[in-house]
Amino acid sequence: MTAPTPTARHTAGPAISLRNATKMFATRSGDPFTAITDVTIDVAAGEFVTIVGPTGCGKSTTLSLVSGLEPVTSGTVHVHGRPVDGIPDGVGYMFQSDAVLPWKNVLDNVAVGLRYRGLGRKEAHERARDWVERVGLAGFEDRYPHQLSGGMRKRVAMAQSLIGEPSLLLLDEPFGALDVQTRELMQDELLQLWSGTGAAVVFVTHDLTEAIALADRVVVMTAGPATVKNIVPVDLPRPRKVEEIRLTPEFTELYRTVWDSLREEVEITRARGASRVA
Numbered sequence: 001m002t003a004p005t006p007t008a009r010h011t012a013g014p015a016i017s018l019r020n021a022t023k024m025f026a027t028r029s030g031d032p033f034t035a036i037t038d039v040t041i042d043v044a045a046g047e048f049v050t051i052v053g054p055t056g057c058g059k060s061t062t063l064s065l066v067s068g069l070e071p072v073t074s075g076t077v078h079v080h081g082r083p084v085d086g087i088p089d090g091v092g093y094m095f096q097s098d099a100v101l102p103w104k105n106v107l108d109n110v111a112v113g114l115r116y117r118g119l120g121r122k123e124a125h126e127r128a129r130d131w132v133e134r135v136g137l138a139g140f141e142d143r144y145p146h147q148l149s150g151g152m153r154k155r156v157a158m159a160q161s162l163i164g165e166p167s168l169l170l171l172d173e174p175f176g177a178l179d180v181q182t183r184e185l186m187q188d189e190l191l192q193l194w195s196g197t198g199a200a201v202v203f204v205t206h207d208l209t210e211a212i213a214l215a216d217r218v219v220v221m222t223a224g225p226a227t228v229k230n231i232v233p234v235d236l237p238r239p240r241k242v243e244e245i246r247l248t249p250e251f252t253e254l255y256r257t258v259w260d261s262l263r264e265e266v267e268i269t270r271a272r273g274a275s276r277v278a
């Protein structure tokens with residue numbers, strides 16, 4: 001597997017910039033529901049940022065403001081220096097439930113984004129073949145998703161998100177449904193594929209080991225409505241092998257720092273849940 005050539009565009013400012021971003025949703029009762037409040041985060045080109053926080057605090061909502069799927073209620077969200085108004089150019093996504101199309105084989109699934117953007121079949125297939133190889137699926141081009149393992153489907157999804165050479169990669173618990181061994185393998189492969197691309201990454205996860213192993217910085221969110229509680233720099237050398245670095249004393253220390261920050265927020269969230277069922 002080889003890393004892709006650097007393609008991300010370079011701008012002077014941060015790739016992503018949220019300033020006091022607040023999102024409210026309308027509710028049936030008429031009272032707006034605040035999902036996140038005053039979130040301020042910058043992500044530089046080529047930086048890998050992970051977001052952790054208690055369940056339901058607003059992590060996915062934060063991503064949806066960056067991807068343009070939801071408009072911000074107050075505050076600002078900029079991508080490559082421009083206010084987000086609809087889906088910005090150069091965004092790649094990956095979610096827990098992958099977007100692999102059951103009626104298309106591996107090659108067509110990987111090529112689908114390029115075809116959608118108007119590239120001819122031959123060229124799209126050539127590039128897709130290259131990406132199928134990069135994600136370790138050479139020889140499986142003709143297989144259909146139901147003939148693949150969970151890990152192989154994730155590889156297809158990874159190739160789908162990376163083939164467009166995104167300058168921004170938004171990942172929402174992409175490996176959440178995988179077993180632990182496959183997950184670690186996919187984490188290593190993601191790091192390898194991303195390294196050198198210059199893409200800014202925002203990766204939402206519940207798994208602190210994953211958050212620390214992948215990141216340049218871990219953003220810890222508060223109990224909902226989420227705001228940024230703490231940002232922990234991860235000064236571990238790259239390239240990284242998740243299996244190896246998670247056993248180092250530096251990693252254990254980082255884990256303690258992140259968990260110390262998160263624990264209180266998890267307890268607040270649990271107490272709210274308990275009071276609702278009391």
Ligand SMILES: Nc1ncnc2c1ncn2[C@@H]1O[C@H](COP(=O)(O)OP(=O)(O)OP(=O)(O)O)[C@@H](O)[C@H]1O
Nearest residue numbers: 025033035053054055056057058059060061062224
């Ligand atoms: N479209 C919507 N309309 C109303 N409320 C919403 C909408 N989207 C999200 N919410 C609410 O906003 C809050 C934050 O949701 P969000 O999915 O961002 O949290 P999360 O931290 O990603 O959750 P999880 O950890 O469970 O994945 C939740 O209370 C959710 O119910």
